[in-house]
Structures are given as C-alpha cells and as structure tokens.
Amino acid sequence: MPAVRLVEHAPAVRLPLPAAVGQALAASRIVDAAPDPDQPGQWRLRAGSKVGAVTFRLPGTGDFMLRITPKVPIARLFFLMSYALSPSTAPTGHDVDVAEHADVLPAFAHAYERQLARALGQGLIQGYRTTEESALVVRGRVREADQIRRRFGQPLPVEVVYDEYTTDIAENRILRAATEKLLRLPQVPRDVRRRLAHHRGRFADVAPLVGGQPLPAWRPTRLNARHHSALRLAETVLRGASVEHGEGPLRIEGFLFDMNKLFEDFVCTALREALAPYGGRAELQAKGIHLDQGNTVRMRPDLVWYADHGVARAVADAKYKAEKPEGFPEADLYQMLAYCTALGLSEGHLVYAKGNAPHAAHRVRNAGITIHQHALDLDRSPDVLLQDVRTLAEHLASGALV
Known part of the structure; x- marks a missing residue:
C-alpha cells in the first residue's frame, strides 16, 4: 500500500500525487494539502498537531496510507496519554511498554494488547446486568405498568425485569469493540494482530456495540480494578482517537491523536494532582x-x-x-x-x-x-x-x- 509519511508541525513537503489522492487529503483536513502552482502533479503537504495513521480508500486509485509521526518520543506520548487518563496507574520511569515501534498506531496496538492480556489473565469479569424482556415465565419482578399497557389484561407473555450475572457487561463490550476496531486497521503488526484475534475469541458471549450509539457506562470498582488501564485505552480507541468516514466514494479509517489536546489534558491533570496537597x-x-x-x-x-x-x-x-x-x-x-x-x-x-x-x-x-x-x-x-x-x-x- 503506498504511504505518505509526514512529521508533526514539520515544514511542508512536495510530493507527486494523483489528483484524487491530493483532493482527498485536502478534504479530510487532517493535514494541509494544496496543489503546487509551479509544478503540475505535485502537492504541498504539511502536518499540524494530529499524529497517527489513516487509510484512504478511493475507487480507481487503490488504497493509500497517511502516517504522521510525533516530534516527541513514542514512549513519552503514551506516558502523557496514560497519565491524563489515570494518574494513579500511569507508568513512570522506564515502564512505558511500546516495544520498539516508531509509529503511533503499532505502538498503541502493542500497549493495548499488553494491558488487555493482563486484564484477561484471570478470565473475563462478570457482573449483574439489568434486563427487561417479555417472557413466558415470571423471572425477577413483573413490570406491572408495562404489562397493563402492552398486554391489555392477557396473562402471557409477562413483562419482567431481572438482574442477570453474566460476562455480557459494559466493561467486556467496550474491550471487545476496541479489539475489533484495532483488528480492522492495516498498520497493526502481525504478532500483535494475532494476539488480539486470540483475545477477541474470548468475547464470543459478549454482545457487540451498536455503531453510532454512546459507549456503555462503567464505574471503576475493586472488582474490575485489573481492567482499568485496558478500559481507558479502549475508550481512547472508540472515542477521540479513531477516524472513520464512509460517505460517498471516499472511505477513511484510522487512528489519530491531537497533540494539542493531549498536552492540555496531561498538564491539567498533573497540575490538579500536584495541587491536591495545598x-x-x-x-x-x-x-x-x-x-x-x-x-x-x-x-x-x-x-x-x-x-x-x-x-x-x-x-x-x-x-x-x-x-x-x-x-x-x-x-x-x-x-x-x-x-x-x-x-x-x-x-x-x-x-x-x-x-x-x-x-x-x-x-x-x-x-x-x-x-x-x-x-x-x-x-x-x-x-x-x-x-x-x-x-x-x-x-x-x-x-x-x-
């Protein structure tokens, strides 16, 4: 797959690109892209504060990838992100585990897989999930108002609500969705992809998330403590960092960080923690x-x-x-x-x-x-x-x- 590689906030570079590719880059607003007026067929590209990797799919031109490398070391970027997400569990010193990857997406996929493996080391956690359904037997409590409104005095089926102890809970749904998201991205290293596919198989009894719906809420507790780091990374995949666009002939899928927001989140979180003793x-x-x-x-x-x-x-x-x-x-x-x-x-x-x-x-x-x-x-x-x-x-x- 052809790839365009840029560096965050580096001077503009001039590259030969098909017109459709250059126009797609300009329309995405991920980078500044404009045709070079002096050299037909050349485009001037300049990265801003976003770093990561994005794949563009255009009919007739094939796929191409845009990679934007941060100026700070990859391990430092992940420390900033981890601390902003969870100061109490963020790695310090030389504990930031991103292997030897020099690009953002492979490093993130590696870090997420390591945290997911630790979280699942003792199996999937279970919890109580409230379920409302129509049933032929009474289980839990009868929803009397719904029974009257929907059944008009008929005894069956019964509108019931009950708490079920299951693995199909918010934490596991989020982890499954993030794992599947990373498996769809082409730049994930082969060994990491293999381990992620193995983890995905463990979520067979967990319902997938519905696209476009808000992420299910979860609350940090003692029971899900070993999942906290993996869950926060998973939410990063599913919320702010992923890029998807599927309207019209152009399809975009990728993974980006905005260094402006990353720095802001780290500074404010770290200052809040440092001011607590005062x-x-x-x-x-x-x-x-x-x-x-x-x-x-x-x-x-x-x-x-x-x-x-x-x-x-x-x-x-x-x-x-x-x-x-x-x-x-x-x-x-x-x-x-x-x-x-x-x-x-x-x-x-x-x-x-x-x-x-x-x-x-x-x-x-x-x-x-x-x-x-x-x-x-x-x-x-x-x-x-x-x-x-x-x-x-x-x-x-x-x-x-x-």
Missing part, C-alpha cells in the same frame, strides 16, 4: 465563568484552582504550540489577562511545551496583573517531568497564598 479544589475546563457583568460572554480556562470556600486562587492554560503562528504569544497573553480580570486574580499562568516559549513574567500596565509563561520539557523522563509539574504547582500555590 487544599482547595482544581476544576478542569472550568464552567460558570463570564467576562462581562451581564454573563453573556462565557470563558473556559483549562484549570482554575479554588479555595475551600469557592474563591478562585489561581488560573492556568496549557498551550502546546509546535510553531509560532502570527500573533504568538500576544493572543495567549490577552486571553490570560481576560481570565485574570474575570476571576479577580493578580497572577495567571501559561504552560507551554519547551521550545515554544521561554520562562517569562509580564507585568500588565495599569492592571496590577502578572502573567507567567512556563515551559515543560517533554523530552525529560516521566519522573522528572512530573517533578517539574510539582515545582510549577508550588509556584502557583505560593503566589496564591501571598
């Missing part, structure tokens, strides 16, 4: 904040740290910018100034990935507000990176408690 509460994507007194202009800071009595003590925004667009960093500073003004804070904090902004502090004229710019080095080991976040949290707390 009391109060940290709210991510804080709601109920307005710029104007009429409450018509809503604002959603990435993180607001509140005192126990509900007064805002600090505000922070995460900015993963692998490039310096026009207006950088002025637009970020203006946004943070608005947050500080609305929340009545004298300090605000912008957190960047290192290389995009230096450590700096800007005292705003006639406002009494200082905006701090911080930089996190994503190339550092997980333990050191988390220590850097704790140092940042200490900075936020010390400024708020003065």
